[in-house]
Amino acid sequence: MSRIWVTIGALVLLTLLIRASGPLIMGTRKLSEKADAVIGLLAPALLAGLVLTEAFAIGKSLVVDARAVGLGCAALAMALRAPLLVVVLIAAAATAATRAVLA
Amino acid sequence: MSGTFWAGARAGLSFAPGVFVLSASFGAVAQPVMGVVAPILMSVLQYAGSSQLAATAVLAADGSAAAAIAAGVMLNARFLPMSVVAAPALRGSRLRRSIEAQTIVDTSWALAARGQAGFDREVMLGATLPQYPAWVLGTATGVLFGGLLEDPRAFGLDAIVPAFFLALLVPESKRRGAVAACLLGGAIALALTPVLPPGLPVLLASAAALIGLRR
Numbered sequence: 495m496s497r498i499w500v501t502i503g504a505l506v507l508l509t510l511l512i513r514a515s516g517p518l519i520m521g522t523r524k525l526s527e528k529a530d531a532v533i534g535l536l537a538p539a540l541l542a543g544l545v546l547t548e549a550f551a552i553g554k555s556l557v558v559d560a561r562a563v564g565l566g567c568a569a570l571a572m573a574l575r576a577p578l579l580v581v582v583l584i585a586a587a588a589t590a591a592t593r594a595v596l597a
Numbered sequence: 598m599s600g601t602f603w604a605g606a607r608a609g610l611s612f613a614p615g616v617f618v619l620s621a622s623f624g625a626v627a628q629p630v631m632g633v634v635a636p637i638l639m640s641v642l643q644y645a646g647s648s649q650l651a652a653t654a655v656l657a658a659d660g661s662a663a664a665a666i667a668a669g670v671m672l673n674a675r676f677l678p679m680s681v682v683a684a685p686a687l688r689g690s691r692l693r694r695s696i697e698a699q700t701i702v703d704t705s706w707a708l709a710a711r712g713q714a715g716f717d718r719e720v721m722l723g724a725t726l727p728q729y730p731a732w733v734l735g736t737a738t739g740v741l742f743g744g745l746l747e748d749p750r751a752f753g754l755d756a757i758v759p760a761f762f763l764a765l766l767v768p769e770s771k772r773r774g775a776v777a778a779c780l781l782g783g784a785i786a787l788a789l790t791p792v793l794p795p796g797l798p799v800l801l802a803s804a805a806a807l808i809g810l811r812r
Contacts, residue, residue, distance in 0.1 A: 500662040505669045506642040516680030517694035531809035538775040539782030541766040543802025548759035564756030578615035585760030589753030
């Protein structure tokens with residue numbers, strides 16, 4: 495159980511520091527235009543990495559499983575301009591249905 | 598508070614139901630590993646979805662605290678550049694700005710960074726206002742009622758996370774060079790997944806943003 499509390503304590507503290515890192519390190523200095531261009535692309539780069547690893551990785555192995563169907567259906571729902579809640583529920587439902595069929 | 602604060606709050610409110618569902622799936626997964634109090638406390642104090650999910654996955658697989666902390670920090674490392682972007686727009690003393698920076702989450706930051714006139718502090722503060730209670734209540738709901746689901750995977754709950762991040766990614770991709778950054782970042786993450794511990798490939802995907810230097 496202590497393993498869990500150590501993890502939570504450390505993550506709470508470190509997350510707080512990471513979030514405060516901008517004001518703590520940079521103060522109110524502005525970034526250069528080049529740095530701005532790079533940082534503007536951080537979110538798409540990181541989010542793309544997150545989407546793909548959350549959909550296709552299990553630990554260190556890459557797999558195509560029912561989650562891929564869920565993600566595909568979510569993309570379709572987004573193309574049809576469905577609200578976020580509908581998008582995530584469709585992803586879950588499509589994944590669950592695929593697992594039920596394959597089981 | 599000005600109009601952009603409430604515009605941010607409205608935008609944040611539209612994310613709240615999705616955040617609630619994502620958080621409930623965290624609660625459902627975390628409860629067998631950590632019990633009832635710990636996941637809720639984690640959501641109250643840490644409030645960082647992908648990091649909480651990653652650390653829980655390591656602990657569930659009997660990983661050490663060090664491994665769980667490392668995974669959680671790696672998935673949160675993106676808050677570092679995000680905080681640097683937000684910093685010049687925050688107000689008040691260094692302490693006050695550090696406190697305001699605690700409202701950084703992917704959704705709110707992305708909404709605030711999207712405008713043409715630079716980073717909008719009030720949009721970020723406003724957008725986090727409805728999402729924080731949704732996150733905490735979602736975890737509590739998942740912890741208390743998740744036990745009713747025998748296997749969360751059977752309900753496809755693990756597909757909620759990538760779908761949620763995809764929904765955040767799509768509006769981002771309108772930015773100049775963003776599609777190339779997406780493709781490169783995605784390729785880096787997938788290529789490194791078999792060789793590095795979980796979390797690191799995503800962190801290194803951020804290197805794709807360096808194509809912003811090519812102009």
